[in-house]
Amino acid sequence: MQNNFIVSTSPHIHTKESTSKIMWLVVLSLIPAGIAGIWIFGKSALWVIILGISAAVITEGVLQLLTKRKLTIFDGSAILTGLLLAYNLPPKVPFWLPIAGSFFAIAIGKQIFGGLGQNIFNPALVGRVFLMASWPKYMTAFTKPFDAITQATPLAALREGKILENISYLDLFLGKRGGCIGEVCILALLLGAAFLLIRGYISWHIPVTYIATTGIFVYVFAGKALFSGDWLFHILSGGLILGAFFMATDYVTSPLTRKGQIIFGIGCGILTAVIRLWGGYPEGVSYAILMMNAATPIIDRYTKNRVYGTR
Amino acid sequence: MKKYFAEFTKGIIKENPTFVLALGLCPTLAVSVSLINGIGMGIAATFVLLGSNIIISLIKNFIPDRIRIPCFIVVIATFVTIAEMTMKAYSPVLDRALGIYVPLIVVNCIVLGRAEAFAQKSSVLNSLLDGLGMGVGFTLALLLISGIREFLGAGKLLGHGIFKGFEPVFVLGMPSGALLVIGLLLGFFNLLKNRKT
Amino acid sequence: MNPAQLLTIFISAVFIYNVILSRFLGLCSFIAISKETKPALAMSLSVMFVTTMASIITWAIYRFLLIPFGLTYLRTISFILVIATFVQLVEMVIRKISPPMYRFFGIYLPLITVNCAVLGVAVLNSDMFFVKGKAVPGSFIYSLFQGICVGLGYTLAMLLMSGIRERLDLCDVPQAVKEFPLAFIIASIMSLSFMGFNGFRF
Numbered sequence: 001m002q003n004n005f006i007v008s009t010s011p012h013i014h015t016k017e018s019t020s021k022i023m024w025l026v027v028l029s030l031i032p033a034g035i036a037g038i039w040i041f042g043k044s045a046l047w048v049i050i051l052g053i054s055a056a057v058i059t060e061g062v063l064q065l066l067t068k069r070k071l072t073i074f075d076g077s078a079i080l081t082g083l084l085l086a087y088n089l090p091p092k093v094p095f096w097l098p099i100a101g102s103f104f105a106i107a108i109g110k111q112i113f114g115g116l117g118q119n120i121f122n123p124a125l126v127g128r129v130f131l132m133a134s135w136p137k138y139m140t141a142f143t144k145p146f147d148a149i150t151q152a153t154p155l156a157a158l159r160e161g162k163i164l165e166n167i168s169y170l171d172l173f174l175g176k177r178g179g180c181i182g183e184v185c186i187l188a189l190l191l192g193a194a195f196l197l198i199r200g201y202i203s204w205h206i207p208v209t210y211i212a213t214t215g216i217f218v219y220v221f222a223g224k225a226l227f228s229g230d231w232l233f234h235i236l237s238g239g240l241i242l243g244a245f246f247m248a249t250d251y252v253t254s255p256l257t258r259k260g261q262i263i264f265g266i267g268c269g270i271l272t273a274v275i276r277l278w279g280g281y282p283e284g285v286s287y288a289i290l291m292m293n294a295a296t297p298i299i300d301r302y303t304k305n306r307v308y309g310t311r
Numbered sequence: 312m313k314k315y316f317a318e319f320t321k322g323i324i325k326e327n328p329t330f331v332l333a334l335g336l337c338p339t340l341a342v343s344v345s346l347i348n349g350i351g352m353g354i355a356a357t358f359v360l361l362g363s364n365i366i367i368s369l370i371k372n373f374i375p376d377r378i379r380i381p382c383f384i385v386v387i388a389t390f391v392t393i394a395e396m397t398m399k400a401y402s403p404v405l406d407r408a409l410g411i412y413v414p415l416i417v418v419n420c421i422v423l424g425r426a427e428a429f430a431q432k433s434s435v436l437n438s439l440l441d442g443l444g445m446g447v448g449f450t451l452a453l454l455l456i457s458g459i460r461e462f463l464g465a466g467k468l469l470g471h472g473i474f475k476g477f478e479p480v481f482v483l484g485m486p487s488g489a490l491l492v493i494g495l496l497l498g499f500f501n502l503l504k505n506r507k508t
Numbered sequence: 509m510n511p512a513q514l515l516t517i518f519i520s521a522v523f524i525y526n527v528i529l530s531r532f533l534g535l536c537s538f539i540a541i542s543k544e545t546k547p548a549l550a551m552s553l554s555v556m557f558v559t560t561m562a563s564i565i566t567w568a569i570y571r572f573l574l575i576p577f578g579l580t581y582l583r584t585i586s587f588i589l590v591i592a593t594f595v596q597l598v599e600m601v602i603r604k605i606s607p608p609m610y611r612f613f614g615i616y617l618p619l620i621t622v623n624c625a626v627l628g629v630a631v632l633n634s635d636m637f638f639v640k641g642k643a644v645p646g647s648f649i650y651s652l653f654q655g656i657c658v659g660l661g662y663t664l665a666m667l668l669m670s671g672i673r674e675r676l677d678l679c680d681v682p683q684a685v686k687e688f689p690l691a692f693i694i695a696s697i698m699s700l701s702f703m704g705f706n707g708f709r710f
Contacts, residue, residue, distance in 0.1 A: 067682060108491070111682075112498075112693060118679040120672050121697055129700045133482035271704070280707015287704025294698050297671035301545075333688060336535035337624040377600075380618055381592040388585050414584055418622040420536045427618050486532045487699040494685070494692030502684040 019116070022201055022251075023076030029192030030083055030246060036175055036185030040145045041091035045181045048098050049086040055102035056082030063111045077116050081105050084124035087182020087242060088286070089131070090142045097138055101127040121293045122253050125286045132286075142178035151178040154237045155282040172236035183239040193245035205261040206254060206268075207244040211235055213269025222277055240272065243285035253293045260296075260303040267292045318437050322444025328421045329452035330497050335421040338412050339453060340489040346469050349457030350450070351405040352412060355394045357446025359416050360425060362390035364442030367430040374431070383426045384417070391417045421449055459492050460484060510646070514653055520708075521657035527625045528665035529695075529702040534625030537616045538665060539691050543677075547612055548670035549663070554598050556659025558620055559629050562591050563655025564648075566630040571643055587630045588621070595621040629658040669694065 038045045060078040064071050072078070082102045089098060105127025113119040132139045144151040152160070154167060154177050167177060175185030182189075196202045215231040222229030234240070248254060248268055255261050268288045275284025328334045335356075342352045366386050367374075374382045395413045398406045406413065416422065425445055430438040462468050464483030482488040525531055528538050534555070541551045566587045574580050599617050603610045610617065620626060633654055637647035644650070672694055681690060 108693065108697070112685055112690070113676065114679050114681045118676070118681065120675070120694065121701075126697055126700075129703070130482060133485060133487065133700060133703060134480045135478060136481070275704050278708055279705055280709075281704065284704050287701050290697070290701035291704070294668045294672065294701065297675040298667055300675075301671060330688075333539040334536055334619075336539065337533055340532050340535070378593075378596065380596045380599075380621055381589055384588055384592045384621065388588070415624075417584070417588060418624055418627055420619050420622050423622045424615055424619060428615050482700070485703075487696050487703065490692050490696035490699065494689045494696060497692065498682075498685040498689035501686075501689060505683060 020075040020077075023080050025199070025201055026196065026246065027076055027080050027083060029195045030080075030087070030182065032188035032191050033087065033182045033185055033242070034083070036188040037087070037091070037181035040175050040184060041143065041181060042146075042148075045091040047095065048089055048091065048093060048181060049083065051095060052086030052089070052098040052102050053079050053082035055099040056085070056106050059103045059106040060111065063107060064115075069115065072116060075116070077110075078106060081110065081123045081127075084182070084247060085127045088124065088128045088180050088239065090139065090179075091181050092141065092143055092148070093138050097131060097135065100134075101131045104130045117252055119252060120297070121290055122247050122250050125247060125290050125293075128286050129290065142180075144178055145176050145184070153178045153282065154233070155276065158233075158237075159282045169232055169236060172233070177237075179237075180239060180242075183242040186236055186241050189241045189245065193241075196245070202245070202249040203258075203261070205258055206248050206265045209262050209265025210244040210248055210268045210272075211240060213266045214240060214273045217270060217273035218277070221273070234273075234276065238276070238283040239285040243272075243289055244268070248289050248292075253296060255296050255299045255303065257300070257303045260299045263299055263303070264292050264296065267295065315436070315440055318440040319444040322441060322446070322448040323451065324448070326445075327448040327452060328424070328445050329449060329456075329493070330500060332421075332424070334424050335419045335449060336493075338415060338419055339456065339493075340486045342409065342412050343453055343457035343460055343489060344484055345461045345465070345467075346454065346457045347405070348408055349453035351398075351402075351409050352416075353446070353450025353453045355398060355409070355413055356416055356419060356421065356449055357443070358394050359387065359390045359419075360422055360442040360446045360449075361439065362393070362442075363387045363422055363426055364430040364438040365435060366390075367426045368433060368435045368438035371431045379431065380423075380427075383423060383431075387422050387426070388417050421445060455496060456489065456492055459496075460489060464488060513646075513650065517650060517654050518657050518660075521654055522661040522664055524705045524708045526661045526665055526702060527628065527658050528662060529699050530705065531625075531628065532699070533628040534623045534662060535695070536619060537623060538669065539688060539695065540616055541613070542666050542669040542691065543673050543687070545667070545670040545674060547609065548666040550609055551613065551616070552659070552663035552666045554602065554617070555620055555623060555625065555662050556656065558591065558594050558598060558623075559626050559659045559662075560652065560655040561594050562587070562626055562630050563633055563651045565590050565594075567633060567637075567648055567651045570634045570638065571647075575638070583631070583634065584627070587627060591626050591630070592621045625658060625662055629655055632658075665698075668698065 034049055056078045057073050061071060061073045085101050085105050086098055089101070105123040109121055109123030109126030110116065110119045141150055142153050143149060154172065171177060173186045175187070177184055193207070197204060215235050218229045218234040219231040220227055220229065222234065248265070255264050271288035271291055272284045275281060275287060322328065326332060329336070329339055338352065342348045363386050367383060391414060394416065398413060425441060429441050433441065458468070460483045463480050466477045466479040483492065521527070527533050528535065537551055542548050569586055569590065570583065574583060574586065595618060598620070602613070602617065633651040637644045637650050673691065676690065685693070
């Protein structure tokens, strides 16, 4: 019987068009968080976002023109990278910082590997750690919400042993705390994430295992005695929600199979918790995700689906 | 004559120890933070390379193959000690700047690498040229890398500040930045090479 | 002998202060041999064997020869000679077992001798587990274990890098950065990520 249907196991190759559509939808789902960030931190946040996105798009365009490769600046991925990088920055950074970060993110984090689909590391995070290593004093100066006074983030304050007065879980949830532009308003982030999850553009495996692992680890080890850690505080603080739903889930840099994704999520969770609790930095999300990005090719290799018919 | 010249120049470009052979990376990463350190290390390493290549080539027929590696190490260590003592006597400032990296020339892959790959099977003259070429190549690589790292990563050159208001790119002063600089330089050289052909 | 110390050694050597990605020792073979996973693992195994054996013998030399006779300034050179002998041994074995692998490694096998990782762990052991010229209780087990763990850390870095490079082999990478340049850049980004472990304190 002639076989008119092609049946194969996933993963399937996506066409360029649908990749682009997904990129734009992720950008869309991130807009609430950006609006919240601008409302909480003021006009300078808007500038950081604009500069971040423009620098990313221009860098990609120029590099692709110079290397005579196809222009992909309209597929939404450069814009997404610029946006995510901006969301990972404090609101009052000098104008050249998001430009340098986006340039590095696109040039070294993405284009040097050959462009979209071939990068190993999440470009926005590559940009962020580059900025963190190069200009730490700008990357760690945060401001009080609705104000221009500098104030430590909740995680940084916890590290020093002081708890910020009058911060409730509701404050953390709504974003009334110092931090990076796109990470503070959990409500807005969850709205966007819910949209992506419901429409099936991201799956729950990575974010849920990531957040749960961090929460459990923190519950066990963060408190003065075992099993007394403030897991809700940790989940609502720092860049965990932003990272788990929007950066760890990046198709290109995370494993293909469900099993691999769960391993990825657990790895990210443990690394984030370990750095937060015992490392030198108060926040470990960027580093954790990048380390697991590096492990993704090996994870994929050892969790490959068995091709039907072979051993 | 041309052949001898080629033996010398191969270490500078075609088989540059840092960029092409990926040798001597650990000291390169650590030392290339400033230009003066790069120069000092380059000269010291060249001296050791020259000495060890020549001696090993001279005694190559007397070293049993089974224990050749320890024998090479003894020769290399001798020259490193000479270099270290000379540096301590004539330039204590440089010696202090380079610190433990002078004795660590003993474990600089380039020196043992050339002894193993070349000097033990070549004539004394060729080994001399090879050692000199590799040393010069290594020094040039160090100059290039440390020049960039000091200029952009610390805003200085040979210890002198360049412009005001320049926010140095700190990551370039770290090993990660060094790896980045080496990778980008190498890519740039490849680009030039591909254009030529 | 403290089992918690063993756990600390394991986590530090393999992850927090990874010999390649945080201490930047052993880079030459890391860049050169990490293109494919099989040779990478073979090299890692060889390095782990050498680090383990070197840890044992250098410990003994330090404890019974250098310290009692006041010759600790000869530490570097005596350690290197021990390591050189072991690498010679490993080379003979590999030559016999697998000539193609031996040819593939080329210069990088004898270069394990000067692989900073090996000398590094020997020196680290003598710094960490000897206080004021006296061996800390259990220092032999700690040194041996650290030797093994540094080898494991080396293996981890090689495994990650070879996985990445094998995947990139299938991609359309710009011509100018194929092979070594991209390897350096990947190493740069990997070490940037491992900076997350800076300032670690249990």
